[in-house]
Amino acid sequence: MWRAVASNALTLFIVLFLLGGGVLIWGQRQYSAPGPLAEPICLRVEAGWTMGRVSRALDEEGAISSPTILRLGAQYAEKSNLLKAGSFLIPPGASMEEIVDVVTRGGRSTCGTELNFRIGVVSAELQLREVDPATGRYVEVLAFDPAGEAIPDEYSELRAAPDLRFRVTLAEGVTSWQVVEELKAADFLDGEVAELPAEGSLSPDSYEVSVGTGRTALIAEMQSRQARILDELWARRADGLPVETPEEALVLASIVEKETGVPDERRRVASVFVNRLRQGIRLQTDPTVIYGLTQGKEPLGRGIRQSELRRETPWNTYVIDGLPPTPIANPGRASIEAALNPDDTDFLFFVADGTGGHAFARTLTEHNENVARWREIEAERQDQAQ
Structure with a gap:
């Protein structure tokens, strides 16, 4: 008798063990399988919420198949206590595993x-x-x-x-x-x-x-x-630049920033100023004149007068040699990188070309021809505006 009882108990234990293992495997598959969400939603997680509260909110939105499996999966992954407050974009078909990762990953909110x-x-x-x-x-x-x-x-x-x-x-x-x-x-x-x-x-x-x-x-x-x-870009600067300190590089970068209308031209514009510095030619750039007049406190709002081109200020590169004493604006990363790694050119001049970019020249003769074309473009635009 006792042998029969023991045998039946052992059989029941094995069955329950196999059933438990099957349920576990099924739950794991449900946790990582694509979810039922058909359209993306913005899930708002309030401060103090628990994973249980999140699972109920997701269930109400039709984003998950089982709040219980989400809670148990988050607990098994040791993420239940990592919940972040915020608004999070839940994409269509996101699995419960992916959703838990989104709301516990940290960083800023992704929607709202x-x-x-x-x-x-x-x-x-x-x-x-x-x-x-x-x-x-x-x-x-x-x-x-x-x-x-x-x-x-x-x-x-x-x-x-x-x-x-x-x-x-x-x-x-x-x-x-x-x-x-x-x-x-x-x-x-x-x-x-x-x-x-x-x-x-x-x-x-x-x-x-x-x-x-x-x-x-x-x-x-x-x-x-x-x-x-x-600091990062100074450590990766090109060899032989005519700037001796990071501070000088920042001054040059600010001029490149103010002279560049087309992002792809930054390194070419920088090469013009680098070539001029190497040859001891004055930079002669209008934004430095404007900064000398306004100290960066307001746009000039008009063209520069000839008398202002000759006015002596610490920033007027038509008057001073080399770089101004300070930057003339706050340059972005791309302009700093351009100043420290300019294109290898022999250009010494540039002027607007009517497209937002510039026409570059190696000689004064070429430059004067480009300036003449720009004057024609300006005259045509004035005629059309009248």
């Missing part, structure tokens, strides 16, 4: 609403944008200049969105004075900037911030990022 304060060379603009889950791209909802326009009525409501993220973006070629002045209009930042940062020391880039971020702290991050870029 974003307020981007863009500081440009001419003006600034507050842009409220939302990610379209179907495309993963931002769609502009509202845009206005907070310093020069009336604040739209709907701004306050959009500004209070629970998943709103904040970003400050600097355009290449902005001046330090412009940055400090425009940041005063960013109502989500705090504090004053006591000292104007050195020209050229701020990295034109995009910075994610939060409500209450200090303006001084943000400026410090911009400076730190620019210093890292300069």
Whole structure:
């Protein structure tokens, strides 16, 4: 009798063991298999949520086949306690394993609403944008200049969105004075900037911030990022450049930045200035004249007068030899790289060609011919405008 009981118990144990193993294998396959989500969604995870709360939200959206399997899978992968608050884009067909990775990976949110304060060379603009889950791209909802326009009525409501993220973006070629002045209009930042940062020391880039971020702290991050870029690119500079320090390279890069309208021309424009420095020819570049007149505090808003080309300022490269004493703007990474690794050319001149780019020349005769063509283009445009 007891042998029969023992045999039956052993058989039952084996069956249960095999069933358990089968269930485990089935659960693992369910966890890693493509999910039922047909369209992308933006999943909002609030601070303090648990993986259980997330699994229920996903189940309500029809994104997963089993909240239990998601919770157990996250626990088995030791990710249950790594949940991040934010808004996350969940793509169609995402497996539970992929979803858990998205909401625990860290980093910034991948969807939702974003307020981007863009500081440009001419003006600034507050842009409220939302990610379209179907495309993963931002769609502009509202845009206005907070310093020069009336604040739209709907701004306050959009500004209070629970998943709103904040970003400050600097355009290449902005001046330090412009940055400090425009940041005063960013109502989500705090504090004053006591000292104007050195020209050229701020990295034109995009910075994610939060409500209450200090303006001084943000400026410090911009400076730190620019210093890292300069150190990295200085270590990889070409041999034989006529700049002796990283600071001189930054001055040259700022001139390249202000003279370049077409990104692909940066290295060629840089080669012109490098060739002139090597040969002891004055740089004779208009943006340096303008900086000497405005100190980077405002656009000139008109053409340069002949008297201003002859006016002596520390930055007027029609008057001084070599480089100005400071940068004339904040150059981006590409212009710094161009200044430190210019094209190998024998060009000494360039002038606008009417397309946004430049016509380059090796001799003064060639240059004068290019200038004459540019004057013709200008005259034609004036006639068409009348």
